[in-house]
Amino acid sequence: xxxxxxxxxxxxxxxxxxxxxxxxxxxxxxxxxxxxxxxxxxxxxxxxxxxxxxxxxxxxxxxxxxxxxxxxxxxxxxxxxxxxxxxxxxxxxxxxxxxxxxxxxxxxxxxxxxxxxxxxxxxxxxxxxxxxxxxxxxxxxxxxxxxxxxxxxxxxxxxxxxxxxxxxxxxxxxxxxxxxxxxxxxxxxxxxxxxxxxxxxxxxxxxxxxxxxxxxxxxxxxxxxxxxxxxxxxxxxxxxxxxxxxxxxxxxxxxxxxxxxxxxxxxxxxxxxxxxxxxxxxxx
Amino acid sequence: xxxxxxxxxxxxxxxxxxxxxxxxxxxxxxxxxxxxxxxxxxxxxxxxxxxxxxxxxxxxxxxxxxxxxxxxxxxxxxxxxxxxxxxxxxxxxxxxxxxxxxxxxxxxxxxxxxxxxxxxxxxxxxxxxxxxxxxxxxxxxxxxxxxxxxxxxxxxxxxxxxxxxxxxxxxxxxxxxxxxxxxxxxxxxxxxxxxxxxxxxxxxxxxxxxxxxxxxxxxxxxxxxxxxxxxxxxxxxxxxxxxxxxxxxxxxxxxxxxxxxxxxxxxxxxxxxxxxxxxxxxxxxxxxxxxxxxxxxxxxxxxxxx
Ligand SMILES: Nc1ncnc2c1ncn2[C@@H]1O[C@H](COP(=O)(O)OP(=O)(O)OP(=O)(O)O)[C@@H](O)[C@H]1O
Ligand SMILES: [Mg+2]
Numbered sequence: 248x249x250x251x252x253x254x255x256x257x258x259x260x261x262x263x264x265x266x267x268x269x270x271x272x273x274x275x276x277x278x279x280x281x282x283x284x285x286x287x288x289x290x291x292x293x294x295x296x297x298x299x300x301x302x303x304x305x306x307x308x309x310x311x312x313x314x315x316x317x318x319x320x321x322x323x324x325x326x327x328x329x330x331x332x333x334x335x336x337x338x339x340x341x342x343x344x345x346x347x348x349x350x351x352x353x354x355x356x357x358x359x360x361x362x363x364x365x366x367x368x369x370x371x372x373x374x375x376x377x378x379x380x381x382x383x384x385x386x387x388x389x390x391x392x393x394x395x396x397x398x399x400x401x402x403x404x405x406x407x408x409x410x411x412x413x414x415x416x417x418x419x420x421x422x423x424x425x426x427x428x429x430x431x432x433x434x435x436x437x438x439x440x441x442x443x444x445x446x447x448x449x450x451x452x453x454x455x456x457x458x459x460x461x462x463x464x465x466x467x468x469x470x471x472x473x474x475x476x477x478x479x480x481x482x483x484x485x486x487x488x489x490x491x492x493x494x495x496x497x498x499x500x501x502x503x504x505x506x507x508x509x510x511x512x513x514x515x516x517x518x519x520x521x522x523x524x525x526x527x528x529x530x531x
Numbered sequence: 532x533x534x535x536x537x538x539x540x541x542x543x544x545x546x547x548x549x550x551x552x553x554x555x556x557x558x559x560x561x562x563x564x565x566x567x568x569x570x571x572x573x574x575x576x577x578x579x580x581x582x583x584x585x586x587x588x589x590x591x592x593x594x595x596x597x598x599x600x601x602x603x604x605x606x607x608x609x610x611x612x613x614x615x616x617x618x619x620x621x622x623x624x625x626x627x628x629x630x631x632x633x634x635x636x637x638x639x640x641x642x643x644x645x646x647x648x649x650x651x652x653x654x655x656x657x658x659x660x661x662x663x664x665x666x667x668x669x670x671x672x673x674x675x676x677x678x679x680x681x682x683x684x685x686x687x688x689x690x691x692x693x694x695x696x697x698x699x700x701x702x703x704x705x706x707x708x709x710x711x712x713x714x715x716x717x718x719x720x721x722x723x724x725x726x727x728x729x730x731x732x733x734x735x736x737x738x739x740x741x742x743x744x745x746x747x748x749x750x751x752x753x754x755x756x757x758x759x760x761x762x763x764x765x766x767x768x769x770x771x772x773x774x775x776x777x778x779x780x781x782x783x784x785x786x787x788x789x790x791x792x793x794x795x796x797x798x799x800x801x802x803x804x805x806x807x808x809x810x811x812x813x814x815x816x817x818x819x820x821x822x823x824x825x826x827x828x829x830x831x832x833x834x835x836x837x
Pocket of ligand 1: 315
């Protein structure tokens with residue numbers, strides 16, 4: 248058996264161990280959907296004509312080779328692209344039916360409803376408690392001290408970090424390990440109580456144990472949140488996601504969505520030959 | 532590039548090691564020379580001060596409220612000079628601190644890259660202006676045309692004008708170091724704050740400034756040390772009146788201005804006037820060197836943080 252076949256075999260095992268079944272995403276089930284979404288940087292098109300439905304209370308993985316525009320797509324879902332000089336978005340992104348790029352929508356509000364976790368853990372240089380409370384404070388939640396403490400605790404519990412930090416909430420966030428820091432970042436995002444959580448390769452910088460902790464955490468969270476995760480790790484996508492979107496650069500290096508559907512189908516019977524090649528590691 | 536034979540390889544390693552060593556020696560020498568200069572100055576001041584302190588007790592020097600060394604009835608209390616130095620420096624920091632931090636926030640967080648690149652050298656030029664120019668500006672413009680508009684019986688030599696002008700002089704120190712500290716805050720942290728629904732003002736005041744705090748504090752400490760050492764402005768616009776007063780509108784002599792007055796006069800060797808120079812100089816050196824040391828220590832802290 249070649250290495251590629253072995254990889255495919257492992258993924259098939261992972262997939263076959265998953266009991267849950269999902270159907271096609273219909274519009275009324277989509278928390279976020281995009282229509283002909285394109286993004287360019289300084290006039291150079293990075294992704295084009297992406298139309299995709301992200302199902303509510305499910306995990307959607309975005310996979311594809313480096314530079315195909317996964318992060319770009321993710322950032323355009325909560326208007327983080329607004330902060331990148333030269334970025335221009337066209338097409339539509341509907342969040343609960345509202346076009347988030349329409350002129351009367353406040354991007355700050357959108358970001359408080361659609362949270363984000365980044366590739367590298369990036370806690371603020373302050374205490375663990377203040378990190379989690381940050382979003383509550385800037386969003387002007389009028390909370391008493393006890394309510395604030397309660398919300399921070401809830402977020403840390405959800406992020407499966409509470410037991411490890413409950414005795415040292417005042418410790419500096421940098422005193423945590425990388426994996427703990429990333430869970431802190433997840434807690435920080437959850438504290439604001441968003442509907443959607445975007446994660447851009449949240450486990451690449453982590454060890455296997457931290458990674459599997461975060462994977463289990465995401466699966467647990469999907470009952471309350473809509474989760475969209477960019478990952479380079481095929482097995483991770485196979486383990487956690489319900490749906491998978493495959494992106495690929497075309498001949499002009501413009502990122503396109505080449506395939507989207509239930510993860511099982513994408514990994515076991517892809518329609519596009521490039522998908523299989525990518526999953527097995529023949530292209531990267 | 533071809534492969535090296537093992538012999539060539541060894542030779543090139545040896546050569547590079549020698550280069551490394553040479554470089555280290557040069558750098559070490561440079562470090563030693565500057566350290567040596569400081570030590571020589573410190574020792575010279577100390578030695579001369581010893582003769583001063585055999586004639587005047589340290590207690591009298593540090594706690595006395597009259598400084599009349601150049602008069603017939605001599606008193607050697609340094610407090611009037613120290614007070615004038617602290618007052619003018621505090622005024623300077625009251626100006627340079629808030630204005631400098633505000634300017635740094637603007638440059639680092641709001642200004643376009645182009646404007647920042649244009650403004651930074653302009654601001655740094657402010658500290659390149661010969662301080663004698665600031666001194667005359669304070670004396671002939673700031674006091675008569677500006678300050679007297681609000682404060683009619685202001686003395687022509689006064690601590691306020693000195694402090695304000697030193698404030699302008701030290702502004703670039705605060706702007707430059709604070710701006711660097713804020714720019715050094717990783718962009719990641721700003722993005723994280725935005726992704727949680729922050730507005731720009733929250734990003735600046737809740738993330739960037741707190742993260743850059745030690746750099747900002749260091750900039751203030753270093754500016755304060757520089758303000759205490761400023762001589763020309765104090766000598767020209769502050770006058771040579773060693774009185775212990777808290778009235779900013781009065782003429783008062785700072786430590787530096789006393790040094791300038793005596794050193795440019797002709798106090799003969801061995802006289803108490805001559806020796807007092809070194810005692811005051813030593814005190815000034817100790818205070819400013821301590822402040823500089825603290826400031827640089829604090830800066831180092833934010834440099835290793837990220
Ligand atoms: N800030 C930016 N400014 C200009 N061009 C950018 C910027 N960010 C991304 N791009 C370009 O857009 C394209 C897509 O980049 P993007 O980061 O979205 O890819 P990615 O799929 O996330 O890659 P990776 O897997 O390496 O993270 C690339 O060609 C990249 O050069
Ligand atoms: Mg990316």
